[in-house]
Amino acid sequence: MELVIHTEDLTKYYGDRRGIVGLDLDVAPGEVFGFLGPNGSGKTTTIRTLLDFLRPSSGRAYLFGMDSRTDSVKIRAKVGNLPGEFNLDDRMTGEQLLAFFGRLRGVDGLGHARELARRFEVDLTRPMRQLSKGNKQKIGLVQALFHRPPLLILDEPTSGLDPLVQEEFHEILDEVRNEGRTVFFSSHVLSEVEHLCDHVGIVREGELVALETTDTLLAKRRRHMTVTFADPIDGALFARLPGVSDVHTDGTTMALQLTGGIDRVVKLAARYTIVDLELARPNLEEVFFTYYGGGPDGKGTA
Amino acid sequence: MNGVWALSRQTLVEQRRNIVVWGVAMGLLGMMYVMLYPAFKDTLNQYLKDFPEQYLKAFGISAGISDAAGFLNMEMFNLLAPLALPFFAILVGARAVAGSEERKTLDMLLSNPVPRWQLVVGRYLSMALGLAAILVLLALLTWVAAPIRGVHLPFSAVVQGAANLWPFCLFFGAVALLFSTFLRRGAAASGAAAAVLIAMYVANAVASISESVSQVRYVSLFNYYGTAIVSGIDWVHFLVILGLSLVLTALAAVAFQRRDIYT
Numbered sequence: 168m169e170l171v172i173h174t175e176d177l178t179k180y181y182g183d184r185r186g187i188v189g190l191d192l193d194v195a196p197g198e199v200f201g202f203l204g205p206n207g208s209g210k211t212t213t214i215r216t217l218l219d220f221l222r223p224s225s226g227r228a229y230l231f232g233m234d235s236r237t238d239s240v241k242i243r244a245k246v247g248n249l250p251g252e253f254n255l256d257d258r259m260t261g262e263q264l265l266a267f268f269g270r271l272r273g274v275d276g277l278g279h280a281r282e283l284a285r286r287f288e289v290d291l292t293r294p295m296r297q298l299s300k301g302n303k304q305k306i307g308l309v310q311a312l313f314h315r316p317p318l319l320i321l322d323e324p325t326s327g328l329d330p331l332v333q334e335e336f337h338e339i340l341d342e343v344r345n346e347g348r349t350v351f352f353s354s355h356v357l358s359e360v361e362h363l364c365d366h367v368g369i370v371r372e373g374e375l376v377a378l379e380t381t382d383t384l385l386a387k388r389r390r391h392m393t394v395t396f397a398d399p400i401d402g403a404l405f406a407r408l409p410g411v412s413d414v415h416t417d418g419t420t421m422a423l424q425l426t427g428g429i430d431r432v433v434k435l436a437a438r439y440t441i442v443d444l445e446l447a448r449p450n451l452e453e454v455f456f457t458y459y460g461g462g463p464d465g466k467g468t469a
Numbered sequence: 470m471n472g473v474w475a476l477s478r479q480t481l482v483e484q485r486r487n488i489v490v491w492g493v494a495m496g497l498l499g500m501m502y503v504m505l506y507p508a509f510k511d512t513l514n515q516y517l518k519d520f521p522e523q524y525l526k527a528f529g530i531s532a533g534i535s536d537a538a539g540f541l542n543m544e545m546f547n548l549l550a551p552l553a554l555p556f557f558a559i560l561v562g563a564r565a566v567a568g569s570e571e572r573k574t575l576d577m578l579l580s581n582p583v584p585r586w587q588l589v590v591g592r593y594l595s596m597a598l599g600l601a602a603i604l605v606l607l608a609l610l611t612w613v614a615a616p617i618r619g620v621h622l623p624f625s626a627v628v629q630g631a632a633n634l635w636p637f638c639l640f641f642g643a644v645a646l647l648f649s650t651f652l653r654r655g656a657a658a659s660g661a662a663a664a665v666l667i668a669m670y671v672a673n674a675v676a677s678i679s680e681s682v683s684q685v686r687y688v689s690l691f692n693y694y695g696t697a698i699v700s701g702i703d704w705v706h707f708l709v710i711l712g713l714s715l716v717l718t719a720l721a722a723v724a725f726q727r728r729d730i731y732t
Contacts (some may be wrong), residue, residue, distance in 0.1 A: 181729075211732075220576060220730040250578035252732065255572040256483065270475040271581040297721045310577065454667075 169232050171196050171318055171349045172217065176226035179212050185300060186212035188373045189226070190270040192391075194366070201364035201381070202353040209252035209373040210353040211251045211394035214322050218248060229233050230318065244272070251322030252351070259297075261291035261306045265313060272314050280313035286335050301327045308336065312343075319343060321352040337363060358448060361385060386427055393422045408432060410455055472583040476591030477598065478548070484561060484599050491557050493503065496610025499545055502626040503614035506540045513540070519584075523678055537615065537622040537696050538630070546698045547628045551691065552670060555636055557603060558596045558642025559662045565592040565646055568655025570731045579730065586722040589646060593718045596642045597635075604631040628696025636711035637694055641666050643717035650724040653731055 172194035179186035187209040194200045206438035215221045217228050219239035227236040255264060265280045272402050284291045289298075289305040295432070298306065304327045311319060325333045340350055340363055354360050360367055360381070369377040369386050372398045377384070396399075410427040419442070425432060429446065450455075482579065502699070514535070565588065569575040579585070608631040615622035645662035652658045670687040676686035687693040693706045 215576070215730070218580065220579065222729055240584050243580060244582035246580070248577075250573075250580070252573055253577045256574060256576075258483070267475065267479050268581055271472055271583055273471070281655075286612035309579070311580075 169196070170194060170229070171198075172200075172228070172230055172351060173232075174213075174217075174226065174228045177213070177216060177223055177228050178225045179216050179221055180224045185209075185373045186221070187216070187370070190370075190376075192368060192375065192378070196349055197344065197347045198366055199340065199350045199364045201351070201360035201367045202351060202370065203355065203357065203360050203367055204353070205355055205413050208370045210370060211322055212247075212373075214251075214320055214351075214353065214368070217320065218243065218246070220455060244467065245317045247314060247316035247319045249307045249311040249319075249321040249324055250434065253307060255295040255306060257296040257300075260294050261289065261309070264295075264306065265291070265310060268310055269314070274314045279315065280309055283309045283312055283339070286339065287332060290377075295341070301329060303334070304328055305332065312339065313349075317348050319348065319350045319352070321350070322356060324352055325354070333359075359437050379450035388426065390425045390429075391421065391441075391445075392425050392429070392432060393445040393447075394436050394441060395420045395443040396436075396441055400439060405432065405435060408435065470587075472587040473594060475592045476583070476588060477595035480561065480595035481599060482729060483556060484595065485559065485609045487560075487597045488705055489606075491554070492606025495550060495554065495603065498549060499541065499607055499627075500614040502544045503537060503620055504618050506537045507618060509540065512538065521565055529566050537620045538626045541611065541622075541627075541630065542696050542698045545611075546634070547694075547696060548567030548635055551637055551694060552666070554600075554603070555638045555641035556659075556663070558600060559659050561596045562642040562645030563655045563662065564651045565589065565649050565660035566725055567649040567652050567658045570653065571598040571616075571655050573732065577728055578605070579687065585725050587614070587627070589650070589718060589722040589725055592646060593639075593643065593714075596646075597639055600635055600638050600642075604635055604699050605676040607631050607634075626698050629702045633695065633697030633702050633707065634716060636707055637690065639714040640690060640710055643714040643721070647717050647721040647724065650721045650728070 170193050174190050174192040177190040177192070190209075190213060192213075202210055204215065212221065216223055217230060217235055219235050222236065231245060234331050235242065235243050237451050242398060248427055259270075261284065265277050269275070269277060269280075281291065284305075287305040287308065289302050289309070291306075291309075291312050295303065295306070299381075304324075308321075310322060325336060325400070325452050328336065335411075341352060343350055352363075361384075365392070367377070367379055367381055368375055369379075369384075396419045400421050401416040402421055405411055405421065405423055406414040411423050411425055411432060413422075413424040416423045423432070433444075496647055521688050566575070569578070579588070607625045611631075612622060612624050612627045614620075620650045645658055649655065649658035652661065669691055672685045673689035674693035675707075676683045676689070676692075690710065693710060695703045695706060697703070
């Protein structure tokens with residue numbers, strides 16, 4: 168089975184400034200791949216190198232088995248791309264933009280584009296200058312999707328979208344997945360990646376620090392649990408459990424950190440009378456915290 | 470080649486208002502000079518008699534103003550038009566790469582399966598077609614004033630005068646196109662191309678006045694521009710200038726192919 172994206176030691180420096188270093192990445196056909204990392208970690212650099220906007224300092228990237236440098240035009244014919252940052256010509260309407268891109272791609276008719284615009288609830292007849300940031304983002308999504316590409320590359324696709332539209336976007340991604348197409352998208356929102364992705368790559372300061380199935384990632388993550396009991400509790404009982412650390416008790420309230428399953432902790436806690444139980448979703452920094460153990464260094468550069 | 474057509478068509482659509490404004494503005498100026506000619510004719514010729522030949526040459530008017538074509542040559546086709554009209558091409562050229570990067574429109578455009586050279590060539594083509602449209606408006610509006618005012622002005626003279634501006638302006642557009650692949654800012658690219666235009670004008674003027682630096686005229690495109698409205702198009706110069714603009718465009722395509730696209 169030919170990989171849709173395959174990079175070998177892909178490295179990009181901007182002069183002395185680090186972009187990405189030694190990236191080895193594999194994305195299989197039909198997969199929804201989440202590319203996760205804080206701002207400035209190298210997500211956009213990776214995407215722009217895959218698309219030949221940037222030339223690697225060393226290493227190579229292959230899409231559909233084709234070299235990103237020499238076969239870029241053939242590659243881009245099979246890719247729908249949503250840039251992380253873009254502007255649209257002020258006077259052009261969505262319809263005009265899509266007709267133009269259709270001509271460049273040899274796509275006849277805007278049937279699918281109109282269908283997508285309807286689902287995203289964006290007006291294709293208005294000039295871009297009249298559109299809000301969120302609506303421009305929707306036009307960006309429509310232009311990435313309307314030609315039904317085998318690979319979608321989306322840089323922070325849901326930024327600026329309201330929750331209802333995000334929901335619609337997630338549905339469309341499900342349809343894309345069901346059609347066997349591949350999606351590569353970057354995000355700094357962990358929950359979104361958890362929901363949508365089969366595999367997750369985590370990039371930090373230009374280096375790929377983890378390449379996991381979403382399930383493995385979730386199993387590894389560290390969560391905060393806070394339990395309030397009816398009576399004062401002895402935290403030492405919980406500290407002995409595997410995967411549990413940083414147990415703090417304050418009278419009837421106990422806070423702890425948890426990696427892996429919650430089953431054992433819940434069963435032990437259930438022997439006492441529980442008033443309240445809270446399980447906080449970890450944010451991206453905490454996932455990094457898991458991977459680096461050490462300090463809050465995992466924040467990356469903003 | 471589909472990409473080249475689609476890209477140049479798109480630029481022309483974006484530029485359609487500019488093209489009409491440039492064409493009508495330049496045409497009205499031409500019209501105005503035709504209208505003014507009868508009133509200026511005698512006084513100007515009297516006045517010019519007192520000037521040394523070299524000064525007249527410096528301003529491209531050694532051909533004199535014995536007729537309306539000569540007057541138009543002096544005021545319009547050898548002064549105003551070659552200094553102003555290149556700016557249409559310069560602005561289109563500067564926007565091609567650096568300007569688009571600056572406005573953050575290039576990543577999305579190049580997400581389409583278009584080779585980068587087609588973007589450069591498409592820009593050049595739209596520049597050439599847009600200029601042609603402007604020059605048609607300029608020639609028509611200028612010429613139409615002659616019978617109204619009862620001035621003798623052959624249509625072929627106006628057409629040749631206008632046509633001669635075409636490769637001249639394209640050259641500076643191609644200079645801007647090349648700069649826009651080297652520089653990161655659209656304004657820097659158009660500024661650099663404008664500086665080349667002004668420097669060439671000054672070099673030619675200075676070379677005509679001062680014998681000691683007369684050699685510098687050879688680096689100025691104005692030296693090869695001629696006085697087509699009076700003496701007809703010099704086809705060798707016409708084609709060489711056109712060829713130079715194509716060479717600059719090819720260089721721009723190569724330079725763009727080799728570099729990163731900035732954000």
